[in-house]
Amino acid sequence: MHGTVVCVDRSQLLKGLLDIIVLRVLADEDAYGYEILHRLRKAGFEELGDATVYGTLRRLFKAGHLSTYVMPSDAGPHRKYYALTATGRTRLRAMREAWEDVSGKMRALLDSPEKG
Template sequence: MDRSQLLKGLLDIIVMRVLADEDAYGYEILHRLRRAGFEELGDATVYGTLRRLYKAGHLSTYVMPSDAGPHRKYYALTESGRARLLQMREAWEDVSAKMRALLDPPEKG
């Protein structure tokens, strides 16, 4: 099954959750996502999501010098982003519970 459409709908919550505990720059975000099992998410897709979330006010950015090359642009959740992540998590829990009940109905006795 092609999971890309399902993941497309979950990109915001996935990316914001990765940033919930600690700010990160783009490559580090990609690395965290891949460690979490999201190897199929392309670089352009993730960077596009970061730009969109920034424009929506859910992320802020700042630049830090790097010993390993050019300065790095870090992304951080804003208060709006934290509130949005909470809303999305509540929606996910609700839909997930309903899907579990639908896909795994109790045995009829």
């Protein structure tokens, strides 16, 4: 197996992190769909597809973690903005705590010497 290049599909890992990623992107400022995609891409999540992100927004809205409102736009049709609800902020805090716990354990595990 030495010298073999293994390609890792990050999409499965990201699927489990979509909620925290989207909630975090909206934590500082409300945004409409395209703006959310832009923020995600700027943060390095270029591989997240538009349909995946919009599906996550709909799911988080249905769960009560996001609210929406419509604003007029000078550049075309009205835009639907997404905002965190109090429940969404609570969910983000809980997810962040879980992430810190799991990522700390993973770092310790990955940094430990491999026995082979």
